Amino acid sequence: MLKDVVYGLFAGATYGMLAVGLVLVYKGTRVFNFAQGEFGTLGAFFVFWLFDQVHLPYGVAAILAVALVVVVGLVMERIVIRPLLTAPRVTVLVATVGAALVMISLEIIIGKAVPRTLAPALVTKNLIEIFGVAISYQQLLLVGVLLAIGVGLVVFFRTDRGLAILATSQDSYATRVVGISVPATSRLIWGSAAFLGGLAGILQAPVVGVFGPAFMTALPGAALIPAFTAAVIGGMDSLVGAFVGGEIVGLAQGLGFHFLGLNHGVPGAQDLTVFVALLIVLLARPQGLFGKEVA
Amino acid sequence: MAVTASRTQEPPAVQAEFRASPSGLVARAVVATLLVAIVFTIPLITDTVWDDRVSLAAIFVIIGLSINVLTGYAGQISLGHQAFVGIGAFMSAYMVGTDGPGASFFVALPVAGLTGAALALCLGLVALRIRGLYLALITLAFGLVAQETIFNIRSFTGGGAGAEAPRPTGFVSNQAYAYLCLLFVGLFLLIDWRLAKSKAGRAIVAVRNNERVAATLGINVMAYKLFAFALSGFFAGVAGSLFAHQTKFVQAQNFDFTTTLLWVLMTVVGGLGSRAGVVVGSAFFALFQYLGDLLVKIFTFGQVHIDKITIAEYAPLVGAVLLLLTVTRYPGGIGQQLLPIRRWLSGGPFVDPKHRRKKRGAGAAGAAIAQEAPLEPVGEREAEPTEVLERVGASSEEPAAAVDAANDGQADTAVDAANDGQAETAVTTQMPAVTVAAEEKTVRRGLRAFRRKG
Numbered sequence: 001m002l003k004d005v006v007y008g009l010f011a012g013a014t015y016g017m018l019a020v021g022l023v024l025v026y027k028g029t030r031v032f033n034f035a036q037g038e039f040g041t042l043g044a045f046f047v048f049w050l051f052d053q054v055h056l057p058y059g060v061a062a063i064l065a066v067a068l069v070v071v072v073g074l075v076m077e078r079i080v081i082r083p084l085l086t087a088p089r090v091t092v093l094v095a096t097v098g099a100a101l102v103m104i105s106l107e108i109i110i111g112k113a114v115p116r117t118l119a120p121a122l123v124t125k126n127l128i129e130i131f132g133v134a135i136s137y138q139q140l141l142l143v144g145v146l147l148a149i150g151v152g153l154v155v156f157f158r159t160d161r162g163l164a165i166l167a168t169s170q171d172s173y174a175t176r177v178v179g180i181s182v183p184a185t186s187r188l189i190w191g192s193a194a195f196l197g198g199l200a201g202i203l204q205a206p207v208v209g210v211f212g213p214a215f216m217t218a219l220p221g222a223a224l225i226p227a228f229t230a231a232v233i234g235g236m237d238s239l240v241g242a243f244v245g246g247e248i249v250g251l252a253q254g255l256g257f258h259f260l261g262l263n264h265g266v267p268g269a270q271d272l273t274v275f276v277a278l279l280i281v282l283l284a285r286p287q288g289l290f291g292k293e294v295a
Numbered sequence: 296m297a298v299t300a301s302r303t304q305e306p307p308a309v310q311a312e313f314r315a316s317p318s319g320l321v322a323r324a325v326v327a328t329l330l331v332a333i334v335f336t337i338p339l340i341t342d343t344v345w346d347d348r349v350s351l352a353a354i355f356v357i358i359g360l361s362i363n364v365l366t367g368y369a370g371q372i373s374l375g376h377q378a379f380v381g382i383g384a385f386m387s388a389y390m391v392g393t394d395g396p397g398a399s400f401f402v403a404l405p406v407a408g409l410t411g412a413a414l415a416l417c418l419g420l421v422a423l424r425i426r427g428l429y430l431a432l433i434t435l436a437f438g439l440v441a442q443e444t445i446f447n448i449r450s451f452t453g454g455g456a457g458a459e460a461p462r463p464t465g466f467v468s469n470q471a472y473a474y475l476c477l478l479f480v481g482l483f484l485l486i487d488w489r490l491a492k493s494k495a496g497r498a499i500v501a502v503r504n505n506e507r508v509a510a511t512l513g514i515n516v517m518a519y520k521l522f523a524f525a526l527s528g529f530f531a532g533v534a535g536s537l538f539a540h541q542t543k544f545v546q547a548q549n550f551d552f553t554t555t556l557l558w559v560l561m562t563v564v565g566g567l568g569s570r571a572g573v574v575v576g577s578a579f580f581a582l583f584q585y586l587g588d589l590l591v592k593i594f595t596f597g598q599v600h601i602d603k604i605t606i607a608e609y610a611p612l613v614g615a616v617l618l619l620l621t622v623t624r625y626p627g628g629i630g631q632q633l634l635p636i637r638r639w640l641s642g643g644p645f646v647d648p649k650h651r652r653k654k655r656g657a658g659a660a661g662a663a664i665a666q667e668a669p670l671e672p673v674g675e676r677e678a679e680p681t682e683v684l685e686r687v688g689a690s691s692e693e694p695a696a697a698v699d700a701a702n703d704g705q706a707d708t709a710v711d712a713a714n715d716g717q718a719e720t721a722v723t724t725q726m727p728a729v730t731v732a733a734e735e736k737t738v739r740r741g742l743r744a745f746r747r748k749g
Contacts, residue, residue, distance in 0.1 A: 031428075032428045032431065032432065079619075079623075080619055080623065083623040083624075084622070084623060089427065089428060090372055090427060090428065090431065091622060091626075093372075093428060093431055094372075094559075094563060094618070094622055095619060095622045095623065097374070097556060097559070097618075098560065098615050098618040098619045098622060099615075099619065101553075101556055101560065101611060101614070101615035101618070102612065102615040102616060102619065104553065104611065105608070105609070105611040105612035105615055106612065108608055108611070109608050109609065109612060214552075214553070217552070218551070218552045218553070222439075225432075225435060225436050225439055228432050228436075229436070232429070232432070266444065267443060267444055267447035267448065267454075268439075268440065268442075268443025268444035268447060269444075271436075271439050271440050271443045271444060272440055272443075272444050274436065275436045275437060275439070275440045278432070278433065278436055279421065279433065282424075282425050282429055282433065283421075283424055283425070286425070286429065
C-alpha cells in the first residue's frame with residue numbers, strides 16, 4: 001500500500017504542474033483551458049523531434065521545444081481566444097476544446113499514432129529508494145521544477161505585472177482606464193500557460209515511458225482530468241491549492257488503485273476515484289480548499 | 296419583460312404580409328417530397344458498402360439530435376456523451392446475448408434507450424447543483440469513467456474483448472438495416488419537432504435562457520432540466536443500440552474520448568438548436584472520410600487515390616477547424632446557412648422579410664442603439680441570427696442576455712413561437728437603458744480604480 005501511495009504522490013506532482021497552468025489561465029481570464037494537456041503533448045513531440053531527429057543537445061532541445069510551445073500558445077491566443085474576449089465562458093471552453101482537437105489531429109497526421117519513448121533529462125539508471133519504491137531522478141527533477149515554479153508564481157502575482165493580470169480578470173474596462181493593455185495581458189497569460197504545459201509534458205513523457213498523440217489529455221498519461229480535479233479541489237483561483245490538490249488527487253488515485261483495483265479488480269479504479277473526488281468537492285465545497293469564489 | 300409583453304400582443308404584421316401563391320405551395324411540396332425521396336432511395340441505388348455507411352450516418356444524426364436536445368435546447372453542455380451511447384450499445388448487446396436474457400432486438404432497443412435515459416438522469420441530478428464550467432468538467436470526467444470502468448465490467452460487456460450484437464432477422468442485410476436506421480431517424484425527427492413546438496419544449500428553452508425568469512413564470516426548472524437529460528439519454532441509448540447491431544460487435548474502445556468530442560463538434564458545427572443544421576452536420580461528419588475519398592477521385596478523374604487511412608486521419612482536423620470557425624465567426628453553424636431554404640420550405644419567403652424591412656427603416660429604429668454602441672454597425676446587428684451557442688453559457692451568468700431570448704431565425708425554439716418580430720422591438724426599447732446603466736457603472740468603477748492607483 002505504501003508503494004501505491006508514494007507512486008500516487010509523485011503522479012500528483014504532474015497533476016499539480018498542469019493544474020498550476022489551469023489556475024493561471026483561470027485567474028487571468030476566468031476560463032477553463034482544455035488545451036492545457038495538449039501543450040504538454042506538443043512539448044514532448046518537439047523535444048523528441050529536436051533531440052532524436054535533429055540531434056541537438058538535450059538542454060538546447062528542451063529550451064527550444066518550450067519556446068515552440070509558447071509560440072503555439074500565443075498563436076492560439078491570437079486566433080481563438082482574442083475574438084472571444086467578450087463571449088460567454090462556456091463558448092470559450094468549447095473553443096479551447098476545439099483548439100485541443102486541432103493539436104491532437106495535427107499530432108496524429110504528422111507524428112502518426114505510434115507510441116514513442118522520450119529520453120529523460122536525467123539518467124534513469126540511478127534510482128533512489130523511498131519506502132522501498134524506486135524513484136527515478138527524472139521524477140525528483142519534476143518535483144523540484146514544480147516547487148521552483150510554485151515559488152516563482154507566488155512571487156510573480158505580487159509584482160505589478162501579476163496584479164495587472166488579476167485586475168484584467170476582475171474588470172477589463174477599468175483596467176484599460178488605468179492604462180493596462182488587455183491584449184498584452186492576455187498574451188502574457190496564454191504564453192505562460194503554454195510554457196507551464198510544455199514543461200509538464202517534457203518532464204512527464206519519460207516518466208510515463210511511452211507517449212503518443214494526446215497522451216497528456218487522454219491515455220496513457222491521462223493528466224488533464226486529474227489536473228482539473230486538483231485545481232478544483234484546491235480552488236480554481238488558488239495557486240497553493242493547485243499544488244495541494246495535485247497531491248490529494250495523486251494520493252486518492254494511489255489508494256483507489258490499491259483498494260479497488262488490486263483488491264477488488266475494479267477496472268479503471270483511478271479514474272473512478274478522481275471522478276468521485278471531483279463530485280464530492282463540487283457538491284460539498286465548490287470553492288475548493290483554498291479558493292475564495294465559485295467558478 | 297419581452298417574454299410576457301409579446302404574449303398578449305398580436306403576431307407581427309410582417310408574417311401576415313407574405314402568403315405563398317398556390318403554385319408556390321405546390322413547388323414547395325414537390326421539393327420537400329423530393330428531398331425525403333432522395334434520402335430514402337440512396338440505400339436502393341448504392342452498393343452494400345455504402346448502405347452500411349448510410350446506417351452510420353443515420354446513427355450519427357440520432358446522436359446529434361440527442362446532444363442538440365441537451366445542449367441546444369436545454370443549454371447543458373455534455374462532453375461525456377459516449378457514456379450514454381455506449382451504455383445503450385452494451386445494454387442492447389447484453390439483452391440479445393447468450394449471457395443475458397436473450398431477448399429480441401425489438402425488446403433490446405427500447406431497453407437500451409431507457410438505460411441511456413436512466414444514466415443521463417443520474418448526471419442530470421448532478422447538473423441540478425453544478426452548472427457552467429464545472430458541469431462541462433463533470434461530464435468529461437463521467438465519460439472517462441464510463442469508458443474505463445463501466446464498459447470494462449466483464450460480466451456485462453465482456454471486458455476488453457467486447458460483446459457480440461447480431462442483427463435482427465429480416466434486417467440482416469446492410470440495405471434493410473439502413474432502412475431501419477432511417478426509420479428511426481424519421482421517428483426521432485418527429486419527436487424532436489413536436490417537442491420543440493410543445494409546452495415542454497418551450498419551457499426547456501426558457502430554462503436555458505434564464506432559470507430565474509423561467510421559475511417566476513411558473514416553470515418547474517428542476518423537472519424540465521431532468522426531462523431534457525432523460526430525453527437526450529434516451530435518444531443516445533437508442534442510437535447506441537442501433538450502432539451495436541450495425542457493427543455487430545461492440546468494444547469499449549468504440550466509445551473513446553475523441554469520438555465524443557467529434558459528436559459534440561458535429562452538433563455545434565451543425566448549429567445548436569437548429570434541427571436541420573444538426574442533421575446535415577452529423578451526416579456530413581459521419582460520411583466525411585468516405586466523401587473525401589469520393590470527391591478526390593471525381594475531381595482527379597480517378598487518377599489520384601488517397602487511401603482511407605489518410606483521409607480518416609484528416610477528418611478530426613477538418614472538424615476541429617470548422618468548430619473553431621463556427622465558434623468564433625458563425626455561431627449559427629450550418630443551420631444558419633440553411634435558414635432561407637428552411638423558411639421557404641415551410642411556406643415563407645426565401646429572403647428574410649425582416650431583413651428587408653430593417654434596411655428601409657434602419658435610420659429611425661437603429662438610431663437609439665447607434666447612440667449607445669457607436670462601434671457596432673446597426674444593420675448587421677439586427678440581421679444577425681441568434682447566437683444559440685453564446686446563450687449556452689449565458690443562462691446563469693448574464694441575465695441581460697435573456698432579453699434577446701426570442702429572436703428571429705430560432706422562432707420555433709424560442710420561448711414563444713409567435714413573437715418573431717415582437718421581441719426585437721422589446722430589445723430595441725430596452726437596450727439603451729441597460730447599456731447606459733452598465734456603461735456608467737464601468738466608467739465609475741474605472742475611475743475609482745484609477746484614483747486608488749494614482
